[in-house]
Amino acid sequence: MAQRVETAPDxxxxxRHTEQFRRELLAHCYRVLGTLDEAEDLxxxxxxxxxxxxxxxxxRSSIRTWLxxxxxxxxxxxxxxxxxxxxxxxxxxxxxxxxxxxxxxxxIVWLQPIPADPATVVAERDTLRLALVASLQHLPAxxxxxxxxxxxxxxxxxxxxxxxxxxxxxxKSTLQxxxxxxxxxxxxxxxxxxxxxxxxxxxxxxYISAFENADPTALERILREDAVLEVTPSRTWxxxxxxxxxxxTRYALGAPGDWRMLPVSANGQPAAVxxxxxxxxxxxxxxxxxxxTSPTGLARITVFGDPGLAARFGCPDTLPR
Numbered sequence: 001m002a003q004r005v006e007t008a009p010d011x012x013x014x015x016r017h018t019e020q021f022r023r024e025l026l027a028h029c030y031r032v033l034g035t036l037d038e039a040e041d042l043x044x045x046x047x048x049x050x051x052x053x054x055x056x057x058x059x060r061s062s063i064r065t066w067l068x069x070x071x072x073x074x075x076x077x078x079x080x081x082x083x084x085x086x087x088x089x090x091x092x093x094x095x096x097x098x099x100x101x102x103x104x105x106x107x108i109v110w111l112q113p114i115p116a117d118p119a120t121v122v123a124e125r126d127t128l129r130l131a132l133v134a135s136l137q138h139l140p141a142x143x144x145x146x147x148x149x150x151x152x153x154x155x156x157x158x159x160x161x162x163x164x165x166x167x168x169x170x171x172k173s174t175l176q177x178x179x180x181x182x183x184x185x186x187x188x189x190x191x192x193x194x195x196x197x198x199x200x201x202x203x204x205x206x207y208i209s210a211f212e213n214a215d216p217t218a219l220e221r222i223l224r225e226d227a228v229l230e231v232t233p234s235r236t237w238x239x240x241x242x243x244x245x246x247x248x249t250r251y252a253l254g255a256p257g258d259w260r261m262l263p264v265s266a267n268g269q270p271a272a273v274x275x276x277x278x279x280x281x282x283x284x285x286x287x288x289x290x291x292x293t294s295p296t297g298l299a300r301i302t303v304f305g306d307p308g309l310a311a312r313f314g315c316p317d318t319l320p321r
Contacts, residue, residue, distance in 0.1 A: 014054050017063050018047065025071050027114075027128060031148050032075040034085035034111045034137050036312060042078060046071040069163050072149070076141055084137040085111040087130075087302060088230040090185075094239040098246035102234035110232045111137065113266035113290050113304055115313050127152045128267045130290055130302055131186065138185040143178035150175050200293040204270035207291060207298065208261040211274070214253045220245055224297040231303040232287075244301075259283075264313045266290045273315040274303075283319040285310040 025046060029039035049070050057066060084090075086108065116128050126132070136144050142164065149155040149163070150171070157175075161168045195203075203222055210218040220241070229244040230237035238244045253259075254276075260283045261272040271290045275283035285307045292300035310317055 014051055018050060018067060021064050021067050022047070025067060027116075028068065028148065028153070029071055029075055030114050031127065031133060031136060031152065032072070032144060033078065034133055035109075036112050036114045038078065039114075042071065042074045045074050049074070065159070068149075068153070072145055072163060076145060079141040079144075082109070085109055086137060087111050087134050088232060088235050088237040089228065089239075090134060090137065091235050094228075094243070095236050096243065098238065098243045099250065100236055100247075102231065102236045102251065104233055105235040106233065108233070108235070110304070110306075112306075113271065113288055113302075113309065116265060116268045126268070129269060129292075130267050131292065131300075133267065135182055135186045139178055139181055143174055143181070146171055146174045147178040147182065151179075195293050195295045199295060200270045200291075203293045203298055204263055204272065204291060207289075207301075208263065208272055211253065211259040211261060212256070214256045214258060216245060216249045216253060219248060219253075222297050224294065224299050227298055228300040229303075230301075232305050234305075260319055261289075262315050264288070264315065266313070269293070271313075273310050273313055275319050281321045285315070285317050288313065 022043065026039055026043050029042045029046075030036055033039050033042070046067060050067055057063070061069075087110065091105075091108075111130075111134055113130065114128060136147070139147065145164070146160055149160045150157065157168045157171045161171045164171070206218065206222050209215070210222070223241045223244060225241050226239070227241050227244050228237065228239050229247065238247055258277045260275045260277075262275075264271050264273055266288060267290060269290055270293060271288055273288050274286045276286045278284045287303060287305040287307060288309045289301060289303045291298055292302070307317065
């Protein structure tokens, strides 16, 4: 039954009816935009718009649906002014020579991870995975929104049509094209059997240990033969243990003690905030590594070389000596 707001709007009444949806609206905007920074901004904008119109809300839909409508339209407007946010694997073929020096791409605005604890977002975990969010970036804006509203949020086609000001037939046609495109761009390496929580946790612990001890043998044991490695802000990426491991050994592992890592969760996946040893003897944040795990090992390592992400995951910029 639709909720009706009959009292004069005030902050307490507005918060009581709307705050419970803030987390899921953030996840929705993140799926559409691929960036936590912009998603947070648009959720704030959504709540500001909703507050300004709250006294005119007539209850013909639920407040949740009303908020989603505002948020989705804000996302569509934002997408008019920028391109997609890729990962390196979305920009071209993998490098075949592990001695290839990373090619930086300063002009690219990359996809971002989102803090998401699998223990608290079980219902959202599969719809926040990096593979899905990265694949969504290949869709035009309206296809992206239709796919998310229909396949992720399970909105009826008629409701999506009303939101977008189009017909139900057009929504169904758009959804068909979006699904076909997703089948083309979904990374095969990420279509793996979901491991158990203890398996994922163990792989994260082994990954951290391998880096902190600069142990390529330990890293080799946990990498699948078809493992993928990508590290922003470089557009260079690798597919297959035979190239990933030599590249990591040459350019990343360093010496024992060069790295320290703090375990976190991103996009419902195991992850680590990585710190590199500085000349001052302290470890300074490098970025966040997100792992795609499987029962047979690590299927993908996606590293976001952005020190600013540490604060997003509740971690400090520096670890003392």
